[in-house]
Amino acid sequence: MKTSLPQEQNFAGKIILTTSIFSLLYAITRYHVFGNVPWNDFPFFILNKAISLAAFIMLTFNFSIGPLKNLGLNVSEGWLNARQTLGMTGFLYVLVHVLMSFMIFKPEIFGKFFEEDGSLTLFAGLSMLGGIFAFVVLWAYNLSFKTTMKEDAKFMRFITSRKFLLVALLFSLAHIFFMGYEGWLKPSDWHGGMPPISLVAFTFFAICYIINLIGRK
Numbered sequence: 001m002k003t004s005l006p007q008e009q010n011f012a013g014k015i016i017l018t019t020s021i022f023s024l025l026y027a028i029t030r031y032h033v034f035g036n037v038p039w040n041d042f043p044f045f046i047l048n049k050a051i052s053l054a055a056f057i058m059l060t061f062n063f064s065i066g067p068l069k070n071l072g073l074n075v076s077e078g079w080l081n082a083r084q085t086l087g088m089t090g091f092l093y094v095l096v097h098v099l100m101s102f103m104i105f106k107p108e109i110f111g112k113f114f115e116e117d118g119s120l121t122l123f124a125g126l127s128m129l130g131g132i133f134a135f136v137v138l139w140a141y142n143l144s145f146k147t148t149m150k151e152d153a154k155f156m157r158f159i160t161s162r163k164f165l166l167v168a169l170l171f172s173l174a175h176i177f178f179m180g181y182e183g184w185l186k187p188s189d190w191h192g193g194m195p196p197i198s199l200v201a202f203t204f205f206a207i208c209y210i211i212n213l214i215g216r217k
Helices: 012-033 039-070 083-104 122-143 153-159 162-184 197-215
Strands: none
Touching: 012 039, 012 083, 012 197, 039 083, 039 162, 039 197, 083 122, 122 162, 162 197
16 A cells, blocks of 8 residues: 655745736735726836735745754744745846836936936936846856756855855845835925835845845854
8 A cells, every 4th residue: 555755845836826816816906906006007117016025025034044943943944945946037037127127227218317418317326236246146046956057066156145145135135125115205306105016125134134134054
């Protein structure tokens, strides 16, 4: 008589679905329901915001679950086993966000990020620079899961080291901060009293950074 092995718990699917739905509903509610963004901007402008928020939340979970356990919190096996899938899915969401942003990043849509002569403002340039470095670092981190890369012990030690991940998170924080901090300072302008998506993403990432700072070995 055959006995089936117990199935390993993995909550990645539930976390990805919940995060994606939350981000999408938040973007629609803030910008379409309470804001004045027309619905014809949903397919690219608003969906891009939702994808970026979901990406940052998933990456936050990916980087924080292990350190949370190190801090003594009761982290379930399902969450621990979800880390790799969350990291790879978050990276794919970031890739989609980068491609969509590249297609719509123009003065007509993001006027506050451009000077009158069409060049980027200082803070827009810093945000783009942080975003580029963050993307490259995330791409390198995802490479570490490839079989051929796992055989390189030095690369694995470096790419999964505490210092590398903390620097990677700083680039992401810089990208979000310089992209949207001006809107954070004007709560009276928040649509429906809902904080900007960049502030929500920054808050998740800042908490993640602190957790990694004190909990990652």
